Amino acid sequence: MNEISLTAFDLEGALHAVQDQRVKLLDQQLSSQVADVQKRNARVVTLNAAITALNAYVAGPTDESLATAIAAARPAEESHVLLSATSDSTEVRTAAPTSSQRAHRTRRRHERSADGRAATGRLDRQAQ
Incomplete structure (x- = not known):
């Protein structure tokens, strides 16, 4: 023990x-x-x-x-x-950058984010 x-x-x-x-x-x-x-x-x-x-x-x-x-x-x-x-x-x-270059970059940024949101919406609809 x-x-x-x-x-x-x-x-x-x-x-x-x-x-x-x-x-x-x-x-x-x-x-x-x-x-x-x-x-x-x-x-x-x-x-x-x-x-x-x-x-x-x-x-x-x-x-x-x-x-x-x-x-x-x-x-x-x-x-x-x-x-x-x-x-x-x-x-x-x-x-x-000039103001037109800044504006162009801002536009492209908004376009890319809009494209991303549209693609996400399509994927969500396809998933349903």
Whole structure:
């Protein structure tokens, strides 16, 4: 009887040790994932600031808005022709879409979403 309880105790201790090790490993994994998510969140904040500044430049291309866009894009560590451009360079003029190009993109976006909705409606009717 004493041997059985001693064996049960050894199994219980072994299971407890395995569970403790598993908890430690899961904690390490979770900490690593949290750190990665925090790094990505910081990157997203930087990229959003760069996008906002670039959109402001596209909306009103001036020397000041270009300088602001370049300053906001530098921390993003992205390589782009605008980072070394000046306001009178060809790259800047071609990178900033005209209002007709923006309107065309908006029209195409609306057409694609309308096509998608129509296709979904056809699929729903066929499924019935």
